[in-house]
Amino acid sequence: MSTSEPELSPDVANATGLRTGWTTGTCASAAAKAATAWLVHGAPPTEVEVRLPDDTRVTFPTADIDPTHPYRIAIVKDAGDDPDCTDGAHITAEVQWADDSYEAGDDVTLLGGTGVGQVTKPGLGLDVGGPAINPVPARMIRQAIAEVTPLPITCTISVPGGEQMAAKTSNARLGIVGGISILGTTGIVKPFSTASYRASVVQQIDVAAAQGKDTVVLATGSRSDDWAQATWPELEPVSFVEVGDFTGIALRRAAGHGIEHVRFVGMAGKIAKLADGVMMTHFHRSKVSTELLESVARATAAPAVVVGAATATNTARHFYEVCVEYGSIGPLTRLCNMAATNCRSHAAGQLEVTVVMVDFDGHREVARGQS
Incomplete structure (x- = not known):
């Protein structure tokens, strides 16, 4: 297996100094083109060039070439400096000439092999029963193969170990079973980009709506999510x-899909930001308003020690801990009510919202509010 890195165009260099990486879709297209070149030309290539959606062209070394198993080649995914569970995955393509069963006009029959998930629920924009290969990667694979031959090809994409990788993703909730998804809209992975997380959130809401769910639970992280699933077992994982x-x-x-009820579960810091009308709660983008904490403490006639805690530090956690220590839950309940009202307003009044504050271990409910 080659250990050299793919050639990076200056146009996609990361200005932050962190290395950009490549999506599973880009790697799949490169593997498909390389395998097809072997089929057409009779010898496996040691490297392959493919085109990204923005027309940038990049070159990858090929891997896992086995003369006893012809026309199957892998590209080892390099996620750059992004913490990606598919970093180092061998994205593999195996090709053969299409048989007489292929549909006219579809020059590439695209299949999912071992380690590539199968779609079992609607809402993803993919055929139920088909492979979890998103539209842009599918188009990239077809274009890459077409650069080698116009003749009908059957291409199977597989990912050794993909099922284990998928356990670290949201695929199971989305109804994608048996492996990872082949993803990517630009072909490039930007280190620590929030775009993929945002897309995952949107996708999960879409799938829940496609299942006809009228209630979704939004949790800020794994601990609050674990609490929510244990608390409301009547709701399906989706x-x-x-x-x-x-x-x-x-x-x-959720509002756009006609979902009626949202239950939000989180800890004091996120809920305090929602109570202040901040809907993007990343700590780099917003800070907890100590003035807000002081106002809710005073409005609920909290003890002086709680009022003082509001401005003693810049963290909602300290305020929360003092409230709990002195049995003054009123300010926390008020934060939950304010957060619920703001969430409902953000959705143009189309949702009924319940906000639940859990402790920092995610073990118990501390306060609750409704819109």
């Missing part, structure tokens, strides 16, 4: 969405 910092996006998407 109804639970880890939104991270993308509460606003999730609310608007």
Whole structure:
């Protein structure tokens, strides 16, 4: 296996100094082109060039060439400096000439092999029963093969170990079973980009809506999500969405689909920001308003020690801990009510919203509010 890195165009260099990487879709298109070149020309290439959606062309070394298993080639995914569970995955394509069963006009029959998920639920924009290969990667694969031959080809994409990788993703909730999805809209992975997380949140809401769910639970992370699933076992897993910092996006998407009820579960910091009308709650983008904390403490006639805690530090956690220590839950309940009202307003009044504050271990409910 070659250990050299793909050639990076200056046009896609990351100005932050972090290395950009490549999507599974880009790697699949490169593997498909390389395997097809072997089929057409009779010898496996040691490298292959493909075109990205923006017309940039990039070159990859090929891997896993086995003369006893012809026309199957892998590209080892390099996610750059992004913490991606598919980094180092061998995205593999195996091709053969299409038989007489192929549909006229479809010069590439695209199949999912081992480690590529199968779609079992609607709402993803993919055929139920088909492989979890998103539209842009599918188009890239077809274009890459067409650069080698116009003749009908059957191409199977597989990912050794893909099922284990998928356990670290939201695929199971989306009804994608048996492996990872072949993803990517630009072909490039930008380190620590929030775009993929945002897209995942939107996709999860879409799938819940396609299942006819009228209630979704938005959790800020794994601990709050675990609490929510244990608390509301009557809801199916597809109804639970880890939104991270993308509460606003999730609310608007849910409202747009006609979902009626949202239950938001989080900890004091995120809820305090929602109570202040901040729907993108990442700590770099917004800070907890100590003035807000002081106002809710005073409005609920909290003890002086709680009022003082509001401005003693810049963290909602300290305020929360003092409230709990002194049995003053009123300010926390008020924050939940304010957050619920703001969430409902953000969705143009189209949602009924319940906000639940859990402790920082995600073990118990501390306060609750409704719009």
